Amino acid sequence: xxVVDLTxxxxxxxxxxxxxSGDVDDNIEKTVKQILEDIRLHGxxxxxxxxxxxxEFNLTPQLMRVPEExxxxxxxDADDELVDILRSAARNVREFHEQQMxxxxxxxxxxxxxxxxxxxxxxxAGVYIPGGKAAYPSSVLMNAIPAQVAGVExxxxxxxxxxxxxxxxxxxxxxxxxxxxxYRIGGAQSxxxxxxxxxxVAKVGKIVGPGNAFVQAAKRQxxxxxxxxxxxxxxxxxxxxxxxxxxxWIAADLLAQAEHxxxxxxWLITWSREVAASVFExxxxxxxxxxxxxxxxxxxxxxxxxxxxxxxxxxxxxxxYIAPEHVEVLMAEPEHVSDKIKNAGAVFIGRYAPTVVGxxxxxxxxxxxxxxxxRFFSPLGxxxxxxxxxxxxxxxxxxxxxxEMIEKFAIAEGLTGHARSITIxxxxx
Numbered sequence: 245x246x247v248v249d250l251t252x253x254x255x256x257x258x259x260x261x262x263x264x265s266g267d268v269d270d271n272i273e274k275t276v277k278q279i280l281e282d283i284r285l286h287g288x289x290x291x292x293x294x295x296x297x298x299x300e301f302n303l304t305p306q307l308m309r310v311p312e313e314x315x316x317x318x319x320x321d322a323d324d325e326l327v328d329i330l331r332s333a334a335r336n337v338r339e340f341h342e343q344q345m346x347x348x349x350x351x352x353x354x355x356x357x358x359x360x361x362x363x364x365x366x367x368x369a370g371v372y373i374p375g376g377k378a379a380y381p382s383s384v385l386m387n388a389i390p391a392q393v394a395g396v397e398x399x400x401x402x403x404x405x406x407x408x409x410x411x412x413x414x415x416x417x418x419x420x421x422x423x424x425x426x427y428r429i430g431g432a433q434s435x436x437x438x439x440x441x442x443x444x445v446a447k448v449g450k451i452v453g454p455g456n457a458f459v460q461a462a463k464r465q466x467x468x469x470x471x472x473x474x475x476x477x478x479x480x481x482x483x484x485x486x487x488x489x490x491x492x493w494i495a496a497d498l499l500a501q502a503e504h505x506x507x508x509x510x511w512l513i514t515w516s517r518e519v520a521a522s523v524f525e526x527x528x529x530x531x532x533x534x535x536x537x538x539x540x541x542x543x544x545x546x547x548x549x550x551x552x553x554x555x556x557x558x559x560x561x562x563x564x565y566i567a568p569e570h571v572e573v574l575m576a577e578p579e580h581v582s583d584k585i586k587n588a589g590a591v592f593i594g595r596y597a598p599t600v601v602g603x604x605x606x607x608x609x610x611x612x613x614x615x616x617x618x619r620f621f622s623p624l625g626x627x628x629x630x631x632x633x634x635x636x637x638x639x640x641x642x643x644x645x646x647x648e649m650i651e652k653f654a655i656a657e658g659l660t661g662h663a664r665s666i667t668i669x670x671x672x673x
Contacts, residue, residue, distance in 0.1 A: 245512070245524055245548035254558050256565045262549060263509070263566065263616065268464070269457065276432045276461040283436030288444050294433040301405035303428065305444045310408065310426040318408040318415035327416050330381060333605045334420055337385050340607030341393040344626040348635075355646075356639020361632050365395035366471075368446075369629060370438035371423075372453030373414060375404030375430055384417035386609040387452045387473075387624065392421065394629035399423055400448055402438060404430030435462035439470045452611065452624060473624050477614040478547075480509035481599055482568040482588075484559050485523075487516050488576040489595050494519070495526035497572055497598045502543035503536040510543055511568065512550045513559045520550045560584045567618040570599045589618045643669050 248262065282290040288305040295303040319327075350360030371387045373379060384401070391399050401418060405428040408415040418426060427445055429437055441447030451463055452473035463472045481501040485494050498510045514520055527544060531537050553559050560581055563571055567587035574595050575581060582593045589612030590602055603610050611624035647670040654662035 245510075245527065245544055245550050247520065247550045247552065249552045250558065250562070251515075251552055251554045254554065254561075256562070259562070259565060268461065272457050272461050273465070276458055276465060279432045280436040280439075280462060280465055283433055283442070284440045287437075287440075287442035291429055291433050291437050291442060291445075294431065295405060295429060298431050298433075299405050301428075303405060308427050308429060308444050310428055312424045315408065315415050315418055315424065315426060318412050319419040321412035322416040323413070326413055327420070330385070330413065330417055330420060333382070334385050334389065334417075336605060336607040337389045337609070338393060341390045341609070341626050344390075345393065346627075346630075350635060355642040356637075357642045358635070358637040360635040362635050363630050363632055365397070366449040366629055366631055367396070368398040368400065368448040368450075369396050370400045370402060370448040370451045370453075370470075372434060372438075372451065372455050372459060373401060373403040373407065374453075374455055374459075375407035375410070379403070379407050379411040379414050381411070381413040381417040382604050382610065383454055384414060384421065384423070386611050388421050388423060390609055390624055390626050391452075391629045394626045396629050398425065398448070400438065400445070401426045402429045402434035402445075404428070431456075432458045432462035435459060435466060439466035450629065452628070454611075473611060473628060474613055474617065474621055476611075478507035478509060479504040480511075480569040480614055481572065482509075482511040482513060482563055482566065482570070483572045483574060484513045484556075484563065484581060485516075485519055485572075485574040486514070486576065487519055489519075489574040491519060491522035491526045492530070493595065493598075494523045494574060495530050497574075497600075498523070498527060498544070498548070499530055499534060499540050500598065500600050501570070502540035502548070503534055504539075504543075506539050506542035506546065508543040508547060509568070510548045511566070513553060513562055514550070515553050515555050515559065517552065520552060524550070556581050563588065567613075567616045569612045569614045569618065570602070572597070572599060587619050589613045589621075589623055640669075640672075 279294055292303045295301050346363060348362045350358050353359055369391045373383055388399055401423050437445040438448050438451050450471040454476055460475050464475050479501050483494055483497055501508050502510050512523055531541055534540050551562060553562060563585050564587045569589040571585055571588040572592045573582040578593050582591050585591050592599055609624040613621035647666045651663040651666045
């Protein structure tokens with residue numbers, strides 16, 4: 245891990261150069277643009293052609309939707325103990341998101357005026373579940389349950405052609421949540437099908453879920469036609485640690501993120517040179533224990549940084565500046581640091597709260613903002629699947645009282661038609 249010593253000069257502007265800019269890849273963007281245009285114009289035929297090209301699978305419109313009985317058959321191959329764990333995790337996720345529900349409201353503003361907000365779920369949502377080694381049943385729970393709690397009527401799942409056969413626990417997650425509109429389509433072509441619709445796949449209102457660079461580019465390009473959760477980058481963790489935490493624990497938490505992706509961001513923030521040195525040694529030792537050690541090693545070498553700061557206040561300022569996806573505060577008394585962290589996707593407080601508990605089991609969705617977007621984005625939740633509609637009730641008495649002011653406002657903006665819309669009512673009020 246690279247060491248960046250900020251104790252001599254705490255210059256946050258220099259920190260910017262250490263992080264990926266999140267710039268888009270023009271070649272990927274062009275390829276995805278063509279795929280999406282073909283899907284929009286040619287529907288099922290284009291979906292099948294791209295599935296043949298990228299997934300080497302002979303898809304037909306008749307094979308696109310996975311029959312419910314096939315989902316159940318794939319799920320039957322899942323380990324019973326793991327299914328029970330999945331069920332417990334799902335219960336935690338559901339209970340957490342039920343706390344996020346908000347009611348519609350109105351209030352009386354006088355003179356026959358009532359104002360308010362009506363909340364209603366979006367009608368349909370699509371969930372992308374990657375295939376291969378990146379097919380995680382936890383992603384099914386974390387993306388679909390908030391939509392279910394919100395009351396979304398139609399939840400569509402798309403996943404590459406062989407995903408369910410190769411990952412029975414993903415099928416078990418679908419069965420557990422009673423998700424039965426599932427299509428064996430992956431990549432950018434699945435995002436196009438969800439966004440534009442085809443004769444087989446009816447379009448949705450919002451698309452959520454993880455995916456590779458092509459999937460993320462597709463989500464970015466269809467935004468506006470549909471809503472999306474966010475454009476996700478590689479996973480990130482920043483760990484603020486003092487001398488009281490076992491360096492082996494810190495190293496294990498860094499490597500837990502590093503094994504996700506060669507591009508994962510893994511950052512230690514400490515004011516103790518002894519902690520920094522001990523964690524470095526532990527990282528080197530524990531790397532050899534990982535099945536995905538090549539991936540984790542690449543992340544540690546290319547993106548691993550130990551920041552040495554002068555004190556806790558500088559640690560807080562640095563965290564808020566880089567706005568990580570995950571922040572762990574591994575300290576004997578973490579609250580006075582964690583309470584001041586404002587820019588983070590999720591904050592894990594105390595030595596017994598590693599990021600992994602949030603990945604799988606705690607309850608909050610693990611769909612979190614990356615690439616420093618936690619400065620202005622939030623975790624996926626119930627509100628992402630709810631529309632807010634303003635409610636305005638006006639009476640004749642209110643028009644009598646406020647109409648002249650509204651007319652003058654409209655005329656001041658040069659919109660005499662707006663003014664007349666009020667004038668015609670004032671004379672009848």
